[in-house]
Amino acid sequence: MSNPSTPRHRAVVVPSTPATSNRLAASTVQASPHYSTTRRHSLYGTEDRIILDPGSRVWKAGFSGEGRPRDVFFVSGSEQSTLWTQSRAAGGPEGEEKERTLKILLQKRLRNVFHQCLLTDPKSRKVIIVEHPLLPIYIKEMMAEILFENLQIPSLSFASSHLLALFAVGRMTGLVLDCGYLQSTALPIFSSRPLFPQLRTTPLAGSRFTSHLRALLLLFGTYVAPATSGAANVPSTSRSMRVPEEVLSDGVMEQIKTQCCFVGSAIESDEDESGEGDRAETPTAGDDSMEMDVPPSEFSESQLGSDIVDTPSSPPSSHLSGPSSFSVVTGTQSQGPRSSRHGASTREGHLQAIAEMYSKHSTATELRLRVDPPASQPQQAGATPIKGTLIIPGWIRERAAEVLFEGGDVDESSVAEVILDSLLKVPVDLRKLLASSILVVGGTPMLPGFIPRLHSELVRLLTHKVPPRKESPQGSPRRPPPFDPYAPLRQLAPFIAILNNPSPPPPSPEIQTSNAGKAPAFTPACLPWVGGSLAGAMKIGGVEVAREKWDEAALDEEEDNLNESTHGIDAGTAKRPKFSLPDWTRSSLPIGAPPAPRPPRPEAAAPQTAVGA
Numbered sequence: 001m002s003n004p005s006t007p008r009h010r011a012v013v014v015p016s017t018p019a020t021s022n023r024l025a026a027s028t029v030q031a032s033p034h035y036s037t038t039r040r041h042s043l044y045g046t047e048d049r050i051i052l053d054p055g056s057r058v059w060k061a062g063f064s065g066e067g068r069p070r071d072v073f074f075v076s077g078s079e080q081s082t083l084w085t086q087s088r089a090a091g092g093p094e095g096e097e098k099e100r101t102l103k104i105l106l107q108k109r110l111r112n113v114f115h116q117c118l119l120t121d122p123k124s125r126k127v128i129i130v131e132h133p134l135l136p137i138y139i140k141e142m143m144a145e146i147l148f149e150n151l152q153i154p155s156l157s158f159a160s161s162h163l164l165a166l167f168a169v170g171r172m173t174g175l176v177l178d179c180g181y182l183q184s185t186a187l188p189i190f191s192s193r194p195l196f197p198q199l200r201t202t203p204l205a206g207s208r209f210t211s212h213l214r215a216l217l218l219l220f221g222t223y224v225a226p227a228t229s230g231a232a233n234v235p236s237t238s239r240s241m242r243v244p245e246e247v248l249s250d251g252v253m254e255q256i257k258t259q260c261c262f263v264g265s266a267i268e269s270d271e272d273e274s275g276e277g278d279r280a281e282t283p284t285a286g287d288d289s290m291e292m293d294v295p296p297s298e299f300s301e302s303q304l305g306s307d308i309v310d311t312p313s314s315p316p317s318s319h320l321s322g323p324s325s326f327s328v329v330t331g332t333q334s335q336g337p338r339s340s341r342h343g344a345s346t347r348e349g350h351l352q353a354i355a356e357m358y359s360k361h362s363t364a365t366e367l368r369l370r371v372d373p374p375a376s377q378p379q380q381a382g383a384t385p386i387k388g389t390l391i392i393p394g395w396i397r398e399r400a401a402e403v404l405f406e407g408g409d410v411d412e413s414s415v416a417e418v419i420l421d422s423l424l425k426v427p428v429d430l431r432k433l434l435a436s437s438i439l440v441v442g443g444t445p446m447l448p449g450f451i452p453r454l455h456s457e458l459v460r461l462l463t464h465k466v467p468p469r470k471e472s473p474q475g476s477p478r479r480p481p482p483f484d485p486y487a488p489l490r491q492l493a494p495f496i497a498i499l500n501n502p503s504p505p506p507p508s509p510e511i512q513t514s515n516a517g518k519a520p521a522f523t524p525a526c527l528p529w530v531g532g533s534l535a536g537a538m539k540i541g542g543v544e545v546a547r548e549k550w551d552e553a554a555l556d557e558e559e560d561n562l563n564e565s566t567h568g569i570d571a572g573t574a575k576r577p578k579f580s581l582p583d584w585t586r587s588s589l590p591i592g593a594p595p596a597p598r599p600p601r602p603e604a605a606a607p608q609t610a611v612g613a
Contacts, residue, residue: 049536050120050153052113053130053161053529054143056082057181057206058443060529061113064128064536069529071117075109081250082181082207083109084139099138106139107146114151122151128541130532131158132178133187133199140581148550158582159542160194162187164531165441169499169519174437177419177454178528179404179444181206184415186422188434198425202413204404206444210253212403213261216396218243220355226373226386240391246374247390256392260367263449264398266405266456267361355395358402364394401447405457416457420486428488435492436513439499445524451501455516461486462493500524543582 051069053060057076062069076083084102088095114122127147131140140158147153162176166189175188185201187194221243370387377388407414413421419438423431438458440451497504497515504516522530535541 049126049128049541050114050118050122051128051130051529051532051536053532054135055132055180056084058525059109059113060130060526061117062529062533063118064533066533067530068526071113073117076105084136085182088136088138099142103142103146106142107150110143110146110151122147122153125153126155126157126536126544127153128157128159128532128536130161130164130528131542132161132180132185133194133196134183134185134201137581137583140583144545144550144581148547149554153547155544155546157541157544159532159535160187161441161528163189163192163194164529164535165527166439166531167192168522168527168531168534169439171437171439171499173433174439174499175419175422175434176439176441177415177445179205179415179440179442181443184404184418184442184444186418188422188426188430190426190430190434195426198422200413200418200422200425202415202418204406204412204414206442209401209404209444210257213257213396213400214248214253216400217248217256217390217392218245220393220396222391223247223371224389224391225377226388243390244374244376246376247371247388249372252369252371252390256369257447260369260392260397261400261447262364262398263401263447263453264362264364265449265453266460267357358395358399359393362395362398364398366394367392367397401450401453404444405453414457416454416461419458420461420489423489423492424486431489431492432495435489436495436497436515437499438497439519439527441524441527443525451498451524452503455496455498455501455505458496459493462489462496500527545581 048063048065051060051062051064053069055075057074058072059075060069060072062071083105114120114125129140129143144156147156162178162185165176165178166172166174172192173190175186177184177186182205183201183203184205185199187196187199189195222240223243224240369390369392371390373385373388405414405416407417423435426434440454445451445454494510494512497511497513499515499517499519500522501516505511507514532541
């Protein structure tokens with residue numbers, strides 16, 4: 001009787017097993033169709049690739065297939081210092097020492113990414129590096145050497161950050177502006193192919209904005225010292241002073257930039273506000289009857305904070321030298337103390353005129369920020385240090401970013417001029433398509449109002465009327481017409497559209513595109529990393545370099561060096577080609593889409609023989 005009961009018991013239990021397996025299989029397919037298992041976490045799976053976006057100041061690291069990076073951190077430990085610059089250190093012992101120090105820091109940061117940020121084994125993880133087009137090649141070689149020889153990763157891929165950012169918003173063609181910390185770069189992309197010869201760049205970026213903001217705060221900001229026990233009854237107006245430079249530390253500047261500053265709308269001239277006259281009738285700069293809000297001067301706003309200038313009214317704490325100090329304005333070098341005083345007074349008046357104009361066109365209110373007092377200020381022994389107050393004027397919060405939109409310089413174009421200069425270089429049949437698919441990425445565009453202001457600047461540059469040519473008096477040579485650099489792009493003004501514009505302009509007859517604001521709502525700073533995550537999940541990253549290939553190249557190089565040292569110079573003539581990482585500056589451009597097949601030519605009719613021949 002016991003034997004027949006056993007099959008019946010099994011018949012009751014077995015039907016539940018297929019239902020469970022089907023449910024697990026369905027969840028596996030639904031979770032990720034690209035993998036055969038649901039264990040895609042960093043602690044379990046090895047299919048996900050490491051996506052690393054190494055900037056000169058901020059790094060982003062995470063796993064492919066995820067919507068945001070696992071960790072974002074300052075790579076140099078400070079909010080303002082950068083790990084590398086665009087120029088390589090000079091040769092000699094000092095240059096070698098700097099590169100050796102940089103390699104040690106890179107190794108420390110890369111090991112920190114795997115062992116502390118992501119908690120994963122680097123030996124089983126493929127890595128995709130989001131590469132900036134102007135990333136120095138020696139930095140790439142250092143990273144590859146550390147990842148292959150120290151961390152022993154299986155493979156390494158490099159992908160263009162501009163292309164990945166465009167890929168993250170579901171586009172194959174567009175013009176990407178990357179406004180980072182060191183520089184702003186515009187790169188057109190057509191059919192997933194970056195057009196590197198049409199790349200344009202400008203130094204007006206996050207570093208220039210930071211130095212300009214610091215210079216304005218040193219001139220026009222107010223610092224209220226904390227009330228000590230001996231001066232408890234002293235009013236705050238008596239304790240107000242110019243901002244000491246020690247107060248504006250890197251952390252305070254980063255807090256001011258991210259929490260206090262924003263980008264205001266474009267400043268219109270008095271003629272536009274009153275409606276009297278047209279821009280075409282504006283007199284030239286040589287006329288004496290021209291009235292300006294800012295007095296004409298050889299100093300531009302973008303020059304604020306680039307050199308050291310001692311002004312008579314600046315406090316002693318601001319008279320510092322070295323790369324860490326910031327200046328007010330620059331000008332021509334003057335000879336002698338008298339000319340120096342005259343130049344300082346001229347710059348002082350020019351800055352006062354700029355402050356009056358900005359305050360007149362600004363509606364922002366001032367903010368008060370609690371900051372640590374400078375070390376030179378006396379404190380009570382053993383007592384908790386009392387924080388001072390930094391008063392930030394409203395016009396500085398709103399107009400400090402004007403330095404990024406001020407152009408007219410050959411070497412320092414504005415962020416809007418960089419886009420238009422890149423459009424001028426692309427073929428004519430691509431300009432309309434690229435102008436209607438502009439994407440803005442980077443950390444600086446995260447300022448509120450940056451992207452809408454950029455759109456208005458692009459439209460203003462294309463719709464600005466050039467003053468007509470004046471008739472020259474009889475007998476004098478004929479004057480050439482005024483130069484219009486963007487004349488070929490005038491007709492593109494209605495088609496200008498930024499894909500990730502948070503507040504696109506309303507539809508109107510003047511706007512003939514609907515692409516503005518159609519991109520997913522990713523932050524501009526994370527768009528390249530999100531594109532790398534998507535490319536890693538779909539396994540369509542850039543050129544992949546396997547560790548075996550790197551090891552073979554290292555062995556070949558060691559063998560060549562050994563032959564050189566053994567057989568002399570003659571053996572060096574038979575060297576094998578040195579292995580190099582994929583780089584657009586060293587190799588030819590990739591082949592684009594294949595050409596369309598030509599229709600077959602009709603066969604030529606055979607010559608007919610004349611009758612009677």
